[in-house]
Amino acid sequence: MTEHAATPRRGDHPAAHAPGPQTTETMTGAQSLIRSLEAVGADTVFGIPGGAILPAYDPLMDSTKVRHILVRHEQGAGHAATGYAQATGRVGVCMATSGPGATNLVTPIADAYMDSVPIVAITGQVASKAIGTDAFQEADICGITMPITKHNYLVTDPAEIPRVIAEAFHIAATGRPGPVLVDIAKDALQAQTVFRWPVEAALPGYRPVTKPHAKQIREAAKLLVNAKRPVLYVGGGVLKANAGAELRILAELTGAPVVTTLMAIGVFPDSHPQHLGMPGMHGSVPAVTALQKTDLLFTLGARFDDRVTGKLDSFAPSAKVVHADIDPAEIGKNRPADVPIVGDAREVLADLIVAVQAEFDAGHRGDYTEWWTRLNEWKKTYPLGYEPAPEGQLSPQQVIERIGQLVGPDAIYAAGVGQHQMWASQFIQFEKPATWLNSGGAGTMGYAVPAAMGAKAGKPDVPVWAIDGDGCFQMTNQELTTCTLNNLPIKVAVINNGSLGMVRQWQTLFYNQRYSNTVLHSGPGHDGVEPPAQGTRIPDFVLLSEAMGAVGLRCERPEDLDDVIKQAMEINDRPVVIDFIVHQDAMVWPMVAAGTSNDEIQFARGARPDFGDDLD
Ligand SMILES: Cc1ncc(C[n+]2csc(CCOP(=O)(O)OP(=O)(O)O)c2C)c(N)n1
Numbered sequence: 001m002t003e004h005a006a007t008p009r010r011g012d013h014p015a016a017h018a019p020g021p022q023t024t025e026t027m028t029g030a031q032s033l034i035r036s037l038e039a040v041g042a043d044t045v046f047g048i049p050g051g052a053i054l055p056a057y058d059p060l061m062d063s064t065k066v067r068h069i070l071v072r073h074e075q076g077a078g079h080a081a082t083g084y085a086q087a088t089g090r091v092g093v094c095m096a097t098s099g100p101g102a103t104n105l106v107t108p109i110a111d112a113y114m115d116s117v118p119i120v121a122i123t124g125q126v127a128s129k130a131i132g133t134d135a136f137q138e139a140d141i142c143g144i145t146m147p148i149t150k151h152n153y154l155v156t157d158p159a160e161i162p163r164v165i166a167e168a169f170h171i172a173a174t175g176r177p178g179p180v181l182v183d184i185a186k187d188a189l190q191a192q193t194v195f196r197w198p199v200e201a202a203l204p205g206y207r208p209v210t211k212p213h214a215k216q217i218r219e220a221a222k223l224l225v226n227a228k229r230p231v232l233y234v235g236g237g238v239l240k241a242n243a244g245a246e247l248r249i250l251a252e253l254t255g256a257p258v259v260t261t262l263m264a265i266g267v268f269p270d271s272h273p274q275h276l277g278m279p280g281m282h283g284s285v286p287a288v289t290a291l292q293k294t295d296l297l298f299t300l301g302a303r304f305d306d307r308v309t310g311k312l313d314s315f316a317p318s319a320k321v322v323h324a325d326i327d328p329a330e331i332g333k334n335r336p337a338d339v340p341i342v343g344d345a346r347e348v349l350a351d352l353i354v355a356v357q358a359e360f361d362a363g364h365r366g367d368y369t370e371w372w373t374r375l376n377e378w379k380k381t382y383p384l385g386y387e388p389a390p391e392g393q394l395s396p397q398q399v400i401e402r403i404g405q406l407v408g409p410d411a412i413y414a415a416g417v418g419q420h421q422m423w424a425s426q427f428i429q430f431e432k433p434a435t436w437l438n439s440g441g442a443g444t445m446g447y448a449v450p451a452a453m454g455a456k457a458g459k460p461d462v463p464v465w466a467i468d469g470d471g472c473f474q475m476t477n478q479e480l481t482t483c484t485l486n487n488l489p490i491k492v493a494v495i496n497n498g499s500l501g502m503v504r505q506w507q508t509l510f511y512n513q514r515y516s517n518t519v520l521h522s523g524p525g526h527d528g529v530e531p532p533a534q535g536t537r538i539p540d541f542v543l544l545s546e547a548m549g550a551v552g553l554r555c556e557r558p559e560d561l562d563d564v565i566k567q568a569m570e571i572n573d574r575p576v577v578i579d580f581i582v583h584q585d586a587m588v589w590p591m592v593a594a595g596t597s598n599d600e601i602q603f604a605r606g607a608r609p610d611f612g613d614d615l616d
Contacts, residue, residue, distance in 0.1 A: 023197045029158030029188045030055035032195040033122070036165035038065040039197050042093050042120075044084060044457050045069070046077035050097025051137060053124030055189035069457060069486050072478040074101050076450035078108020079476070081119040083454030085112075086437045087412055087462075089242065091172050092119040092454060098126055099137030102183070103144065107444060109179045110148040114441025115263060116240060118177035120168045121145075128156040128185040141183050150178035156185045158193035167201045175208025176327040177240055208326060212343030212351055219339045220298070220322045221355035225364045227296035227320075229371045230256045233279070236263030236440070237301020237325060238345045244268065244433050246349035247300070253356055255368055257375055259287040261302055263440045266430040276375065277384070280308040281592050282422040285382035285603050286375060288590070289611070291316050292598050293374075297335075299323040301345040304334035305441070314597035324348045378611075382590075382603050384426050389583045394558055396495045396582040397423050400467060403493055404428030406565045411463040412437065412455045416448040416472030418502040420495040422588045424467040446475030449492060453479050456488040463491070463569070470496040470520055470541070477544065483575045484549030491568050492550075492577045494541055497584040505587050509605075545577035556581040 027035070033056050037045070046069045049057040060068050071077045074096045081092030096105050102123040112119045126135040131154075142152045151171050153164050161184065168180040224230055238247055244267045251258050251274050258268050259279045268275055277284030279291050291297065291308075297319040302308070309315040312334060323330075323337035324345065331340040341348055359365070389395035400423045404413075409431035415421040415438040430436050437455060439447040452466035473494050483490055495501075504518040521536060542552030551571050555564040555578055568576040590603045602608055 047095030052098035074104030079450035080454030083451030084458040087455035088458035102141040118172035152181035210344035230296040235302025241345035243346035310598040401427040414452040541579040550575035
């Protein structure tokens with residue numbers, strides 16, 4: 001079994017009601033919290049202590065099962081929990097104190113919610129009597145996170161702690177995964193209570209449907225074998241259900257083409273001949289076009305995000321829609337489904353394989369030959385590519401592509417948000433699930449370094465690279481200190497184009513090249529002081545990284561590219577940061593401009609594909 005094949009499935013975590021003798025012990029609420037975390041199998045917690053959560057930190061010190069990693073900012077703790085969860089398939093855990101500690105977790109919680117990542121955030125709350133009085137460091141974190149958590153709890157009775165922790169982990173990991181927040185009043189942590197384990201979960205209304213309806217499966221299989229131009233439109237739900245093997249069987253059985261969304265990258269090998277690439281705003285021409293011209297959108301664990309559909313009313317105009325999702329609220333949300341299927345993607349796929357085989361046995365088999373002739377033509381004519389950099393300069397795409405080639409498909413790659421994220425999704429060849437971590441739904445700058453840190457904590461033997469932008473890196477690089485001090489030797493490739501590149505790209509295309517506030521390495525000057533000269537490095541990422549105990553390297557010339565990547569690969573006792581100075585005018589192509597139809601896709605500036613046929 002490979003490292004990644006061993007990734008637990010969604011919902012696999014030590015059961016709260018595992019068989020064994022009932023434990024009943026008197027202890028504080030804080031001790032009960034740590035015992036509960038041990039009992040659900042949490043092995044790593046990322047956090048920062050403070051007044052309200054302080055009682056929990058005392059017994060945490062004695063735990064031999066739960067390792068606490070002291071981050072430098074709670075946002076880092078939240079993204080680290082997310083990175084840990086995405087890399088391992090287990091629930092990630094972060095912890096913070098009340099008020100500002102808790103509100104610093106809001107961004108990563110929202111991020112995990114958008115990307116359906118199972119994390120449990122534990123926050124201290126002011127003492128129960130002080131709640132609602134504007135007490136020192138009080139914030140209504142349950143109220144604040146209500147719309148961005150799958151569920152949240154305010155605990156004021158210490159006896160509830162074991163049950164709430166068991167439920168929180170269960171809710172986070174099952175059904176459509178997501179973040180759960182547990183806010184515990186300080187006096188509940190301090191009070192004496194009885195720790196009982198196992199506990200009975202009390203969730204009468206929570207029963208995610210995982211087993212799909214047989215009739216719907218049969219209908220879907222019929223549509224698939226009768227279609228002329230089907231596409232398997234695969235989203236993050238397939239990855240989360242660990243259903244890559246079943247997806248591959250269905251794809252190869254039917255011969256249908258596959259597109260994987262930004263959140264599904266890795267669940268189907270990029271090298272597979274049936275893979276058309278990623279759909280969406282910066283998707284490949286074959287993937288975007290196949291969705292436009294398909295007669296059957298066979299949707300598995302994807303959610304018709306606006307970045308995928310472009311202008312919704314012109315998306316896939318002649319397609320029937322099969323939509324399978326674990327979350328019934330997703331079905332029909334943006335696009336009505338002809339065949340809705342509620343269920344876990346792995347079970348859906350397993351049943352579909354049987355149903356399609358039954359159709360074949362009855363003599364019904366789809367013929368996609370003509371479709372493939374056209375798809376192959378698009379693949380040949382419009383492959384992903386990029387223009388070379390001006391003589392002597394580094395091209396950002398080449399840097400990223402080379403990292404992927406030299407480091408290989410077994411490593412984990414975490415991206416920030418911006419051009420570098422899109423190039424990483426395009427030019428690194430992903431072959432395995434859980435090797436691509438990114439902030440897809442929220443687009444959270446600053447995600448890469450802490451997410452990579454969390455992934456490294458969960459998978460210490462796997463090389464973990466953060467592909468970051470110079471803007472993103474300046475948001476969360478302080479977690480390099482955490483990495484150094486906790487023996488989490490991640491690699492960070494800063495794709496340094498001196499600007500907020502993705503925003504600059506939009507200014508180039510849509511704002512007449514007026515670069516308002518996107519240049520990072522110089523300011524406007526002030527009080528008669530000249531701005532720093534062009535090329536000044538403020539901050540100097542090499543020095544900054546070294547100050548945090550990492551090895552700082554810089555690469556400015558194409559001829560040094562391979563050597564510097566190899567040098568970084570050989571350093572495993574400390575984090576490594578490589579400051580790649582790349583040219584600033586590179587743009588991400590293909591592109592479907594926001595709010596326009598996918599039919600308007602450009603594979604280069606001003607250049608639209610010519611399909612030269614009736615479907616053009
Ligand atoms: C927290 C946050 N603030 C602002 C944005 C808007 N935004 C999207 S991409 C981007 C630029 C990112 O710059 P950089 O990290 O240098 O990456 P590049 O695009 O240059 O590769 C900005 C500001 C965002 N996505 N997230």
